[in-house]
Structure formats: structure tokens, C-alpha cells
Amino acid sequence: MKRILIDMDGVLADVYSRLFELHKEVTGELLCQDDVAGKLEEEAFPLQRQWVMSAGFFRSLPVMPGSIERVRKLNEKYHVVIISLATEFPASLTDKQYWLHEHFPFITWRQIVFCGDKSLVKADILVDDHPKNLDTFEGETIMFTQPHNLYLTTRHRRAGNWDEIERMLL
Amino acid sequence: MKRILIDMDGVLADVYSRLFELHKEVTGELLCQDDVAGKLEEEAFPLQRQWVMSAGFFRSLPVMPGSIERVRKLNEKYHVVIISLATEFPASLTDKQYWLHEHFPFITWRQIVFCGDKSLVKADILVDDHPKNLDTFEGETIMFTQPHNLYLTTRHRRAGNWDEIERMLL
Structure with missing residues (x-):
């Protein structure tokens, strides 16, 4: 059974939706994806670091659309491991x-x-939104498209959403 | 540079010292190592599960004697990774x-x-007190002696304390 590592933030947890909300609450300005595309989160949202360091930020994140049912299916076919640079x-x-x-009660x-370096973990496939994690991974890589990586030219296969992950892996 | 995984509880954190204290506080009975040797922690201390699940238990554990200076030295010679089935x-x-x-501010x-399965991590050496972690590790293994593993016959090299780890690895 192949082992697949699935990143949390930006893959299972919809971080941008929450950052858009917080930005609107604090500044009154409603940003859209075009405003933040191609920028790192901390460049797109000046208060991002303060928000993600605050208690409760990660507990309240919305779930990435379509992820729960697909992770449940992947969990039957693969050895699924959820990983976060937490x-x-x-x-x-x-x-x-x-x-x-x-949100994923079937994950034990x-x-x-939770680690500080994903290259420490043995696996066959990595689904992640950050090139820093994908570039050093030795197995099959899938870049989950998020605003910060939208314009990157990359050797990694891209998935724009969880429907595409399903087509690739299930 | 070889990568060495060092377990926390029972290797860096002196769990038994705290369990003895709590047992004394709750029951009035002063146990010694002979009373608990060869038993799993949950067998030796009936309230162990309740204590370790309570907030603050791990934050207050004493440091295993001699571990700080030796981990500091190991950190210069090896790629040290601290691991816990947390x-x-x-x-x-x-x-x-x-x-x-x-206690180990030089560890970044x-x-x-923090994981649920240490066999996921790539490394050359594992220092751990639990056979369940050591037995499935593919590299060099060192069993850190603790009361629960005292009478086990094992293929792993044993270290009774951090002086012995220093002689083995430094």
C-alpha cells in the first residue's frame, strides 16, 4: 500500500478564506484572488503573521471544499498520513x-x-501547496494550487482542487 | 552527518520521577523502582492514564539527569531530531x-x-525506551533503560543513563 502525505494548510484547511475574512474585518477592504495571486501569504496580508500566531486561528479554519470525501476514499486505498509544519x-x-x-474523524x-521538516518522513506521494516542501521530496509530488503558487512554473503535477486529486489518485 | 532520533518521555523527560510524586500525593504511599520494575507505567500506577491526559502534566516534567549537555554535544556531531508519539x-x-x-533551547x-508512528521517520539511530518503537526501526537502536523495560531481554544496545549514551555516541 503506497503511503501518501497530505498537507493541512492550503490543502485540507482553507487558509485563504479566513485571511480574506480577517482582512475585511480589520481594514474594511474586500480582497479577491487576483489581489493576492503570486504573493506569499505574509506579503498579501500584512497582518498574516500576527493572525496565524494567535490562539484559535487554526481551530476555526474552514475545510477545503471536497476534501473530506476524497480523503476518506484515499484512506481506503493508500496509507494516508496527514502532515503539517506545525x-x-x-x-x-x-x-x-x-x-x-x-472534520476528518476517520484519521487516527x-x-x-507535526514536524518542522517534511523531508524527514518516508512516503511515496506528497500533496502540498508549498514548493519548499515539494522540491525536496523524493517521491511523486502534487502541487495543490493556491494563490501564492499560482504563477509558479513548476516540475510538479498540479491539482487545482480536490476533484482533480480524485482523478489523479483514485 | 548521521541523523539521530531522540525520544522525549523516558529519555529526555523523567516521567517516573513525576509519577512517583503524584502517587505519593494521592495515596500517601512512597513507591521505589523495585515496586514498579517490569511493569508498564499504566500497570504500575493505576491513575497514570488520568494524569498523563491532564493539562500541564508534560509541561512540568523534570529533565533526565545529564541529558541537556549530552544532547547539546550530539547536536554538533549529528543531525538531532527530537521525536515523541505525542x-x-x-x-x-x-x-x-x-x-x-x-530546557533544550538549542533545538529548533x-x-x-510529533507523530503517531515513529517508523515513518528516516534516520540512522533511534534512542528510545519503548520496544514498540525500537523493534520496527531499521537503523541502529539504543534502548534507554527505564523501570518498565528493566527485565526485558532485548537485541537492542542498552544505555542506563546519559553517561552511557555519551560513551556510545560521542
Whole structure:
């Protein structure tokens, strides 16, 4: 059974939706995808670092559309491991696991990795939105399209949404 | 540079010292190592599960004698990664990282893995007190002696304390 690593933020958790909301609340300005495309989150949203460091940010993120049913199917065909570079934000760790248990209750605690370097983990496939994680991964890579990576020319296969992941892997 | 995985509980964190204290507080009975040797923690301390699930348990654990200076030295010679099966206790995750930052400030967030299965991680050496982790590891293994593993006959090299780890690895 092949092992697939699935990133959380920007793949399972819809971080941008929440950043758009917070930006609107704080500044009154309604941004759209074109306004932030091609920029890192911290470039697109000046207060991003403050928001993601605050308690509760990750606990309240919406789920990426279509992800729950597809991860459930992947979980039958692959050894699914959910992975997050969460040690960069220690206050987020417990929140992130409770969020996973709430939305993906079929993922057990044995299938979760919170770390600071995804290249430490042995797997066959990695689904991630960040080139820094994909570029150093030795197996098959799928770049999940998010505004920050929209204009990147990349050697990784791209999935624009969870329908495309299903077509690729199921 | 070889990569060495170092377990937290029972290797860096002196869990038994705290369990002895809590047992004394709750029952009035002062246990010694002979009373608990050869038993799993949950067998030796009937309230162990309740204690380890409670907030703050891991944040207050004493540091294993001699570990700080030896991990500092290992950190110069090896790629040190601190690992803990912490997703079994989600409430512990943030506590565990803050504990590490307090006592081992030279370990960065990039060198930490909290997971539910240590066999997912690529490394050359594993120092751990639990046979369940050591037995499935493909590299060099060192069993850190703790009361629960004291009478086990094992193929793993044993270290009774951090002086012995230093002689083996430094």
C-alpha cells in the first residue's frame, strides 16, 4: 500500500478564506484572488503573521471544499498520513489536531505528523501547496494550487482542487 | 552527518520521577523502582492514564539527569531530531514543545517531530525506551533503560543513563 502525505494548510484547511475574512474585518477592504495571486501569504496580508500566531486561528479554519470525501476514499486505498509544519507555531499544535479530529474523524492519531521538516518522513506521494516542501521530496509530488503558487512554473503535477486529486489518485 | 532520533518521555523527560510524586500525593504511599520494575507505567500506577491526559502534566516534567549537555554535544556531531508519539495525547502537544524550548533551547522547531508512528521517520539511530518503537526501526537502536523495560531481554544496545549514551555516541 503506497503511503501518501497530505498537507493541512492550503490543502485540507482553507487558509485563504479566513485571511480574506480577517482582512475585511480589520481594514474594511474586500480582497479577491487576483489581489493576492503570486504573493506569499505574509506579503498579501500584512497582518498574516500576527493572525496565524494567535490562539484559535487554526481551530476555526474552514475545510477545503471536497476534501473530506476524497480523503476518506484515499484512506481506503493508500496509507494516508496527514502532515503539517506545525512546530513553527507551537500554540497551534493542539488546535490543529482537534480540527483534524472534528472534520476528518476517520484519521487516527497514528496517521498524523507535526514536524518542522517534511523531508524527514518516508512516503511515496506528497500533496502540498508549498514548493519548499515539494522540491525536496523524493517521491511523486502534487502541487495543490493556491494563490501564492499560482504563477509558479513548476516540475510538479498540479491539482487545482480536490476533484482533480480524485482523478489523479483514485 | 548521521541523523539521530531522540525520544522525549523516558529519555529526555523523567516521567517516573513525576509519577512517583503524584502517587505519593494521592495515596500517601512512597513507591521505589523495585515496586514498579517490569511493569508498564499504566500497570504500575493505576491513575497514570488520568494524569498523563491532564493539562500541564508534560509541561512540568523534570529533565533526565545529564541529558541537556549530552544532547547539546550530539547536536554538533549529528543531525538531532527530537521525536515523541505525542498525537496520542493532543492536549500535550503545545506543552511538549514549550518544555523542549525551555530546557533544550538549542533545538529548533525544525528538529522536532510529533507523530503517531515513529517508523515513518528516516534516520540512522533511534534512542528510545519503548520496544514498540525500537523493534520496527531499521537503523541502529539504543534502548534507554527505564523501570518498565528493566527485565526485558532485548537485541537492542542498552544505555542506563546519559553517561552511557555519551560513551556510545560521542
